[in-house]
Amino acid sequence: MSRCLVDQRKVVSFIERCMVAVGTKSNHARSLAEVLVEGDRRGHYSHGLNRMDMYVKDIQLGVCAKEGEPAVEKETVATALVDGKNLLGPVVGKFCMDLAIKKAQDVGIGWVVAHGKLAFLFAAK
Template sequence: MNLLQRFSLFTCGHISRYQSVIAIKSVGKKTFFSRQYCSKMAAPDESVVSKNEMRRFMIDCMTTAGASESHATQLALVLLEGDIRGHYSHGLNRLDMYVRDVQQKVCKGDGEPTILKEKAGTAWVDGNNLLGPVVGNFCMDLAIKKAKDAGIGWVVAKGSNHYGIAGWYGLRAMKQGMLGMSMTNTSPISYPTRSAVPALGTNPISLAAPGTGDDAFVLDMASTTVAIGKVYYLLKRPKKLS
């Protein structure tokens, strides 16, 4: 393998939801240096909140709802990264959904994923209906370990939930000098051409690849025209969809 040295894939799902992440390590690539991301300046009628305060607020909300501090922190970090990277559809905007899921026992607020089957380069994980980021982090970390040990890591999971931005998991691999890929199916909310009922999910996919120095390429997109979260985001604001 003169181009790619390490390759790992993670997938996880909840009923109709399946998520996937891939990490590929470049030859000779030892470390990845994080880039600084700039956000737009706040409008005159908007307030600026520090990242630490946002993280604390989200953790407090989730622990109050019934999630453990560890699980709440993992979720908060994913949502915070979504906002920092400009994916406002998958940041603090989605916190109420996760709070309701834990309060109403739609998903569990504590516990651990379990490995059902595994080989040197593959594994099947049961997410045990935990918060999506908890399952996603578990699977991606397992995939990275297998990629380092066996050259490829492909992890598939069931029993997961909404896991935030797909790019978060690819970035976990990229920060270790790997290529990272993440993908998921979603509930059927998209209408196929000439269909009268929704049948397809937004089915996002993400690819993260380290470049020279501190450069990098990160793709994070829905396979539909737009992510449903962006529709929800704009519905709460006096803006028109174009």
């Protein structure tokens, strides 16, 4: 059995270029690329590059939005409700994860949920 190894940075760049070509914002394309490559790197091939065509089709068909940013609708010092604006799941997930981590660092716990894409994140200090 022969193996073909491709530099991780080249794969991330390829995914980014594909997603930008179908209209995704470059920072959103980067977030998606990092998640897909990490999925493969960790051996979760069902959630790695295998999903690339699904994301391209979702953007092309308008299933996922190309424009906008996730937005906090309601929040307390430890919780938040986020509108994912129907953006790519990894984009919404990263936004929520970063917010949950910040809240956990500030007050010891962070609990963030989103609608408009499936995301539920919890962080504790």
